[in-house]
Amino acid sequence: MIVRDKKGLAYMTDIRTVTVCIDAMGGDSAPEAILDGVRDALAADPKLLIILTGASESIGPFAALHERCAAHATTEVIGMEDHPAQAVRAKRDSSIVVGCGLVREGRADAFFSAGSTGAVMAAATLGMGRIRGVSRPAIATVIPTSAHPLVLLDVGANADVKAENLVQFAHMGAAYARIVLGVLEPRVALLNIGEEPTKGSMLAQEAHHAMTEQVPGFVGNAEGRDVTAGTVDVIVTDGFTGNVVLKLLEGTSKSLMGQIRDAMTSSLSNKLAAAVLKPSLTRLKERLDPEAYGGAPLLGVRGVCIIGHGSSGSRAVTSAIRVASQAVRGELTETISSAVTTEG
Amino acid sequence: MIVRDKKGLAYMTDIRTVTVCIDAMGGDSAPEAILDGVRDALAADPKLLIILTGASESIGPFAALHERCAAHATTEVIGMEDHPAQAVRAKRDSSIVVGCGLVREGRADAFFSAGSTGAVMAAATLGMGRIRGVSRPAIATVIPTSAHPLVLLDVGANADVKAENLVQFAHMGAAYARIVLGVLEPRVALLNIGEEPTKGSMLAQEAHHAMTEQVPGFVGNAEGRDVTAGTVDVIVTDGFTGNVVLKLLEGTSKSLMGQIRDAMTSSLSNKLAAAVLKPSLTRLKERLDPEAYGGAPLLGVRGVCIIGHGSSGSRAVTSAIRVASQAVRGELTETISSAVTTEG
Numbered sequence: 001m002i003v004r005d006k007k008g009l010a011y012m013t014d015i016r017t018v019t020v021c022i023d024a025m026g027g028d029s030a031p032e033a034i035l036d037g038v039r040d041a042l043a044a045d046p047k048l049l050i051i052l053t054g055a056s057e058s059i060g061p062f063a064a065l066h067e068r069c070a071a072h073a074t075t076e077v078i079g080m081e082d083h084p085a086q087a088v089r090a091k092r093d094s095s096i097v098v099g100c101g102l103v104r105e106g107r108a109d110a111f112f113s114a115g116s117t118g119a120v121m122a123a124a125t126l127g128m129g130r131i132r133g134v135s136r137p138a139i140a141t142v143i144p145t146s147a148h149p150l151v152l153l154d155v156g157a158n159a160d161v162k163a164e165n166l167v168q169f170a171h172m173g174a175a176y177a178r179i180v181l182g183v184l185e186p187r188v189a190l191l192n193i194g195e196e197p198t199k200g201s202m203l204a205q206e207a208h209h210a211m212t213e214q215v216p217g218f219v220g221n222a223e224g225r226d227v228t229a230g231t232v233d234v235i236v237t238d239g240f241t242g243n244v245v246l247k248l249l250e251g252t253s254k255s256l257m258g259q260i261r262d263a264m265t266s267s268l269s270n271k272l273a274a275a276v277l278k279p280s281l282t283r284l285k286e287r288l289d290p291e292a293y294g295g296a297p298l299l300g301v302r303g304v305c306i307i308g309h310g311s312s313g314s315r316a317v318t319s320a321i322r323v324a325s326q327a328v329r330g331e332l333t334e335t336i337s338s339a340v341t342t343e344g
Numbered sequence: 345m346i347v348r349d350k351k352g353l354a355y356m357t358d359i360r361t362v363t364v365c366i367d368a369m370g371g372d373s374a375p376e377a378i379l380d381g382v383r384d385a386l387a388a389d390p391k392l393l394i395i396l397t398g399a400s401e402s403i404g405p406f407a408a409l410h411e412r413c414a415a416h417a418t419t420e421v422i423g424m425e426d427h428p429a430q431a432v433r434a435k436r437d438s439s440i441v442v443g444c445g446l447v448r449e450g451r452a453d454a455f456f457s458a459g460s461t462g463a464v465m466a467a468a469t470l471g472m473g474r475i476r477g478v479s480r481p482a483i484a485t486v487i488p489t490s491a492h493p494l495v496l497l498d499v500g501a502n503a504d505v506k507a508e509n510l511v512q513f514a515h516m517g518a519a520y521a522r523i524v525l526g527v528l529e530p531r532v533a534l535l536n537i538g539e540e541p542t543k544g545s546m547l548a549q550e551a552h553h554a555m556t557e558q559v560p561g562f563v564g565n566a567e568g569r570d571v572t573a574g575t576v577d578v579i580v581t582d583g584f585t586g587n588v589v590l591k592l593l594e595g596t597s598k599s600l601m602g603q604i605r606d607a608m609t610s611s612l613s614n615k616l617a618a619a620v621l622k623p624s625l626t627r628l629k630e631r632l633d634p635e636a637y638g639g640a641p642l643l644g645v646r647g648v649c650i651i652g653h654g655s656s657g658s659r660a661v662t663s664a665i666r667v668a669s670q671a672v673r674g675e676l677t678e679t680i681s682s683a684v685t686t687e688g
Binding site for chain 1: 490503504535544581584587588589590591594595599600603604610613616618620621627628
């Protein structure tokens with residue numbers, strides 16, 4: 001990708017060095033899966049620098065072995081059982097709080113954690129601060145569809161929103177689709193329960209009106225079925241509906257795939273037939289695997305922040321680091337800032 | 345099933361004669377698919393009477409051939425393009441308005457239509473009236489899960505609701521699960537974005553509190569993934585979220601099944617293997633087929649009212665008639681009335 005710097009000089013984005021800070025303590029398989037993912041990311045991108053935060057004994061030996069990797073030892077860990085906002089205030093030397101601080105100080109361009117979503121959200125919002133003009137940061141997620149990936153937001157940061165928040169989510173989601181998914185002119189839709197502008201809740205009707213006036217590329221309402229149909233590039237909704245959608249998708253895929261597997265192994269002849277089909281079905285599964293899209297970006301904070309699923313394996317970590325580098329090189333934060341200010 | 349009448353006498357519900365009024369004009373394949381479904385329903389239940397509403401030339405010959413079927417000719421049709429509430433007021437001699445009128449007059453016990461959901465909702469609410477104490481009727485749907493079917497409501501009647509409406513939805517959904525699905529003590533949950541009572545939107549928090557106090561069998565919050573997991577029997581939500589969930593489920597199943605079919609037919613060896621698996625996969629598809637659960641009941645009106653999908657085939661019509669008869673014989677309306685009054 002070619003971008004222009006502040007002096008208007010064009011250059012290939014992949015020549016810019018990017019520093020990504022990684023929380024080595026977050027997620028079910030930390031630190032092993034995290035470090036495996038970092039190793040693969042370093043191998044794939046020669047202009048990538050990594051700073052690890054976490055327990056000295058976990059990250060020190062790894063950093064010593066990899067020349068573009070530094071260890072920033074921390075003494076505290078925020079667990080899944082901690083109250084997010086309280087833990088962020090109390091555990092100042094935790095891998096999450098320190099990581100977000102490194103971004104604020106300009107020592108890292110981006111932060112990734114597969115730890116507590118609430119804690120990362122609180123630490124990034126407090127630590128990095130919000131982009132000027134953004135009232136509410138939002139969590140986006142990339143959903144694989146049969147046609148092309150879709151950006152859905154908010155998926156859980158804001159359970160109660162106003163129409164003006166949804167307009168900002170639209171700007172942020174469009175910026176992400178452009179920079180990370182490479183969609184030049186993203187088609188942006190509002191999740192609603194009918195096609196016409198007069199359909200839906202009072203919030204949805206108000207948001208439809210505001211988005212029609214303020215959001216470039218706004219194509220109108222999308223319905224539940226459009227989430228997997230690949231008809232648009234960005235779908236905007238409140239964090240309550242978005243979170244229900246995300247968890248329903250996870251649940252449905254898992255349950256349907258499980259039942260298909262059961263059907264395929266219910267007899268010897270079925271098992272033999274399933275063996276023939278396995279390569280094709282594995283390719284399908286890989287194409288639909290959310291791990292390929294590397295975690296959920298917290299959009300609207302000053303710095304790139306990617307939140308990984310608690311179950312993130314090394315592949316998800318590598319993808320998240322690639323996505324973070326793309327976001328930094330494509331100037332995601334600056335793009336959101338100017339989109340929000342223009343409309344502001 | 346055994347129920348007790350007003351004098352306390354127990355009797356088998358299947359000996360009670362039920363009259364179901366059917367809109368022969370509603371749905372993509374009307375009247376053929378509707379009449380085929382009616383024929384099968386009449387054959388399956390000797391105590392079933394049918395009144396058809398619709399164009400004389402469509403329903404007359406069919407009714408003449410079937411002794412337990414009467415034709416009530418109407419001259420108007422409400423189409424999918426009509427504004428529901430306006431059409432219900434303007435087209436007094438339409439198959440939908442007349443059908444709801446027959447229930448109000450006591451000439452039919454239940455009404456089924458695969459026509460415009462909005463129009464059926466408006467006609468039933470205006471024509472049959474609400475059950476005393478019910479502020480807002482809600483549309484429920486039965487979702488097949490791997491374990492057992494689930495009642496989800498509201499799926500679209502009320503985009504904006506209050507906590508007290510959700511409490512009533514819970515009573516109505518529980519009554520439906522008991523009477524139609526035969527679940528003696530339904531586990532009722534609130535759709536939310538976290539397990540704890542303090543999670544979610546302000547509405548969800550308030551509803552959680554109210555349901556804890558007022559809803560028997562309330563088990564707390566359910567998340568998106570619980571919709572297909574079969575962990576509870578009834579999930580209550582607002583009509584906005586519920587409608588998004590319903591359409592997302594339809595879209596996901598369709599898209600995933602389509603992609604699996606593509607993968608299975610991508611080569612000759614795959615096609616041969618798929619042929620071996622076909623019977624097992626067909627059984628799975630049938631088990632997950634929403635047509636088996638026969639349409640979406642509009643709960644809270646004075647009379648049984650079932651709304652079919654526009655694409656309803658004859659099997660869906662037969663199922664809907666069976667479900668309507670079960671609801672009448674199990675005294676759904678009376679059960680909802682007493683549940684709402686007790687709490688009121």
